[in-house]
Amino acid sequence: VRSSPVEPASATETDGLAWSGRFCGGVINDIKRRFPHYTADIKDGLHPKTIASVMFLFFACLAPAVTFGGVMSIQTGGAIGVVEMIAASAVCGIIYAVVSGQPLIILGGTGPVLIFTVLLYENCKFWEVPFLPTYAWVGFWTSLIVVIMSVTDSSCLMRYFTRFTDEIFAALISLLFIYEAVKPLFSDYVDPSIGRDAVLLSILLALGTFYVAGQLQRIRKSRYLLPWMREFISDFGPTIALAVMTIVYFQFSEVSLKSLKAPDTFGTTTGRSWFVDPFEAPIWVRFAAIGPAIFSAMLVFLEQNITARIVNSPDHKLQRGETYHLDLGIVGMLIGACSLFGLPWLRAATVRSLNHVRSLATSEEAVGSDGERHDRIIHVRENRISALAIHIMLGLSLCLLAVLKMVPMAVLYGLFLFMGVVSMKGNQLFERLSLWAMDSDLYPPAHYIRRVPNLQIHIFTAIQLACLVILWMTKASAIGILFPLFIALLVPIRFLLNRFFDQRYLLA
Numbered sequence: 001v002r003s004s005p006v007e008p009a010s011a012t013e014t015d016g017l018a019w020s021g022r023f024c025g026g027v028i029n030d031i032k033r034r035f036p037h038y039t040a041d042i043k044d045g046l047h048p049k050t051i052a053s054v055m056f057l058f059f060a061c062l063a064p065a066v067t068f069g070g071v072m073s074i075q076t077g078g079a080i081g082v083v084e085m086i087a088a089s090a091v092c093g094i095i096y097a098v099v100s101g102q103p104l105i106i107l108g109g110t111g112p113v114l115i116f117t118v119l120l121y122e123n124c125k126f127w128e129v130p131f132l133p134t135y136a137w138v139g140f141w142t143s144l145i146v147v148i149m150s151v152t153d154s155s156c157l158m159r160y161f162t163r164f165t166d167e168i169f170a171a172l173i174s175l176l177f178i179y180e181a182v183k184p185l186f187s188d189y190v191d192p193s194i195g196r197d198a199v200l201l202s203i204l205l206a207l208g209t210f211y212v213a214g215q216l217q218r219i220r221k222s223r224y225l226l227p228w229m230r231e232f233i234s235d236f237g238p239t240i241a242l243a244v245m246t247i248v249y250f251q252f253s254e255v256s257l258k259s260l261k262a263p264d265t266f267g268t269t270t271g272r273s274w275f276v277d278p279f280e281a282p283i284w285v286r287f288a289a290i291g292p293a294i295f296s297a298m299l300v301f302l303e304q305n306i307t308a309r310i311v312n313s314p315d316h317k318l319q320r321g322e323t324y325h326l327d328l329g330i331v332g333m334l335i336g337a338c339s340l341f342g343l344p345w346l347r348a349a350t351v352r353s354l355n356h357v358r359s360l361a362t363s364e365e366a367v368g369s370d371g372e373r374h375d376r377i378i379h380v381r382e383n384r385i386s387a388l389a390i391h392i393m394l395g396l397s398l399c400l401l402a403v404l405k406m407v408p409m410a411v412l413y414g415l416f417l418f419m420g421v422v423s424m425k426g427n428q429l430f431e432r433l434s435l436w437a438m439d440s441d442l443y444p445p446a447h448y449i450r451r452v453p454n455l456q457i458h459i460f461t462a463i464q465l466a467c468l469v470i471l472w473m474t475k476a477s478a479i480g481i482l483f484p485l486f487i488a489l490l491v492p493i494r495f496l497l498n499r500f501f502d503q504r505y506l507l508a
Helices: 025-043 048-075 082-099 111-127 131-151 154-160 163-190 196-221 227-235 237-250 283-288 290-311 324-340 350-359 385-397 409-424 428-437 447-451 454-475 480-488 490-499 503-507
Strands: 361-367 373-380
Touching: 025 131, 025 324, 048 082, 048 111, 048 163, 048 227, 048 237, 048 350, 048 385, 048 409, 082 324, 082 385, 111 131, 111 163, 111 290, 111 454, 111 480, 131 154, 131 283, 131 290, 131 324, 154 290, 154 324, 163 196, 163 290, 163 350, 163 409, 163 428, 163 454, 163 490, 196 227, 196 237, 196 409, 227 237, 237 409, 283 290, 290 324, 290 350, 290 480, 350 361, 350 385, 350 409, 428 454, 447 454, 454 480, 454 490, 454 503, 480 490, 490 503
Parallel strands: none
Antiparallel strands: 361 373
């Protein structure tokens, strides 16, 4: 029996996305809404769950910082490398944790930013202009555009971004993490210069980290041990897995594996000055930089706000309000500051932010009407201490580079895989894709299955999958600089579906 239809709505609007109608109105409303909770944000961070979150997220943030920084160093001739990425992550993360409205969001380097920076470097080589001064001007213009978006309530446009877009974007970032974990392992396998023993050990360490972290996380549902013991082991699961598999690696001392790539001492990758002189760029470059800055600002706007929407999802049951406009403005100003020092531009990192929220969550096991068990978040410990501690530790890691180099990359790839798979949970796109291989008589009684004909569900899912494939191909192609434009086009595509689907079905 199909339930009664839901009242149609043209857009999704919450308090954080309400139009203020005045200059800086959205930013002011964000401050009024969020900062009365500032003291509670600190008090609630003084809890053992925060320590577990910090230990997990430290490595979860360090690994992509090293990975993206290493790739960026190779692709930009060393202009921006590992140390610059870690330094930017630490400084910007500390500032953001202290002054932002939503400290559960983790800033970091992302795949789209990496692609944009590399394309900018290649264009600088083609036009024979200095990269870092040009990079600085693009960053200045990007910063200005993003701040203007912030003070003019542009984030209100996110009202027209539905789950259709959120699910595709979140799926893309999750798959990117899984891809970055599997790709180096496969590359080692097909490389004849790497011994089979090293390849096998790398795969075992990666899968071992993934398996142990997953099993320890699920121990919360076990009947054994005391409740506080199960909670402790579950919270510290990823950290325990990383430590255990690193110890396992040391038991095979005769096998040499790639370790965490980091310089021996603190300093820029090429030994250049930390300060970048933007006036070394030709005058025409200073104004031509507006062009790529428009695409860069669009990418910042979309990544920051889509991640914020996913973090603020009703499923997470956050209580202290949304701050889209304020946080966008803070990210914009940080980009301008990073540009002056030749540091990478950071913005909300989807997978790391989701894992931060879930590491602070208290969940319960719910049983659906079909008898299937799933986790349901009942409370998230909203605080600033965890994000602040994570990024302070990232900064301190620059003093312990020699120690960090002992961690094998295979273990970090396993952590990447764990983060990517965990962030897929709750994404309805993956749930609906699984229906394609399922007996239709045994479909779970989800709300949309009860309301929407099966054919309509599959067509809608196929359209989302096609958009996901196009985004992936665009990201990896020569027109990767247009990637933010393709994300924005998901909104009109979703509106076009109104012509072909019943509104009741779309809402379901």
